[in-house]
Amino acid sequence: MQHCLLLVILLLSDLVIAEPIRLTTGEWPPFHGAQLPHQGVATRIVNEAFTLEGIEVQWEFLPWARSLQMAAQGQRTGTAVWRRNAEREEQFFISDPVLLSHQHFFHLKNRNFAWTTLDNLQDLRIGATRSYFYGRDFERAETAGRLNVHRINSDEVAFRQLLGGRIDLFPMSREAGLSLLAQRFTAAERARLNFHAKPLSSASLHLLLSRQVPGNAELLECFNRGLKQLQDNGKIAQYLWGVQHPHP
Known part of the structure; x- marks a missing residue:
């Protein structure tokens, strides 16, 4: 921990004391949110991992595209949490997984269906939020016309269309979907919905530290060490x- 604190002091050597590192993120309840307890569960995990290494974090909540761009350009230390891909590997030092995100098909409880491949869903109307990515398999099936996909303006509207019978399935991160339902829908509405146990896709989500910021490779080692402590002591679970x- 002392090594990591010294690292931050050296990076900010023109200051009398070490200042917090500055990270960006966006609104994505329950993972990130300026008004959420602990500013969201992913924010909390990142904060506590750094705290274990003696490092304080200052967060900025921005539109997602700007959040990523500012960090990539080195205007901020980094950003959280994101999937890894080839482009981001060129721009960032990428942490060990902070958490795993699983997308599931939400549906009315009175609709029983089974699926092993996306081709099993050809006869169902699937809602999908505009510009959202649901995995390569889904993207290819949608583009090829093998799925009947209706792009919708927001997650909340998609859930309301699901309740109204205008679509049959709606894929969303399990935690984000449950959070939205708890905050925006009545108990009676929530009681009508369920999600399929088989995930549509799963992905690890990571802290990204800019390659443009000196010392970030070493800072990532500090973070990963703190993250492992949180995993080992059961806090993340x-x-x-x-x-x-x-709870609503």
Whole structure:
């Protein structure tokens, strides 16, 4: 921990004391949110991992595209949490997984269906939020016309169309979907919905530290060490359980 604190002091050597590192993120309840408890579960995990290494974090909540761009250009230390891809590997030092995100098909409880491949869903109307990415397999099936996909303006509208019978399925991160339902829908509406146990896609989400900021490679080592402590002591599992069982 002392090594990591010294690193931050050296990076800010023109200051009398070490200042917080500056990270960007966007609104994505329950993972990130300026008004959420602990500013979201992913924010909390990142904060506590750094705290274990003696490092304080200052967060800025921005539109997602700007959040990523400012970090990539080195205007901020980094950004969280994101999937990894080839472009981001060129721009950032990428942490060990902060958490795993699983997208599931939400549906009315009175609709029973089974699926092993996306081709099993050809006869169903699938809602999908505009510009959202649901995995390569879904993207290819949608582009090829093998799925009946209706692009919708927002997650909330998609859930309302699901309740109204205008679509049959709606894929969304399990935790984000449950959070939205808990905050925006009545108990009676929530009682009509469920999600399929088989995930549509799964992806690890990461802290990204800009390659344009000196010392970030070493800072990432500090973060990963703190993150492992949180994993080993069960804190991450505890925090995720809380968002997987939300209360309205």
